Amino acid sequence: MTHRVSELTVPESAWFKSSYSSGEGGECVEVAAHAATVLVRDSKRPADARLAFEAEAWAGFLRMTTGS
Structure with missing residues (x-):
């Protein structure tokens, strides 16, 4: 599934x-x-660009970085 990040809005x-x-x-x-989808942003610049990942890809990233 692909989304345009600008179309994905979530409350603060x-x-x-x-x-x-x-x-x-x-x-x-x-x-x-x-x-x-999981959105990622820089906490110091929250209004700037965001990255969007499919939930499965984000879970794989977490497994790789945490060793779980």
């Missing part, structure tokens, strides 16, 4: 900051689920 309350965020202004990303 749906965004979650990375658990690796220190709160001291380091490099952070936020993610939000939208139907079968």
Whole structure:
């Protein structure tokens, strides 16, 4: 399934900051689920470009990065 990221809108309350965020202004990303898509954005520039991944691809990415 392909979506235009600009067409996918989610409320601000749906965004979650990375658990690796220190709160001291380091490099952070936020993610939000939208139907079968996961959106990713830069937490310091939330209005800028977002990436969209199919849920299955995002799950595969998490498995690779966490070793689970």
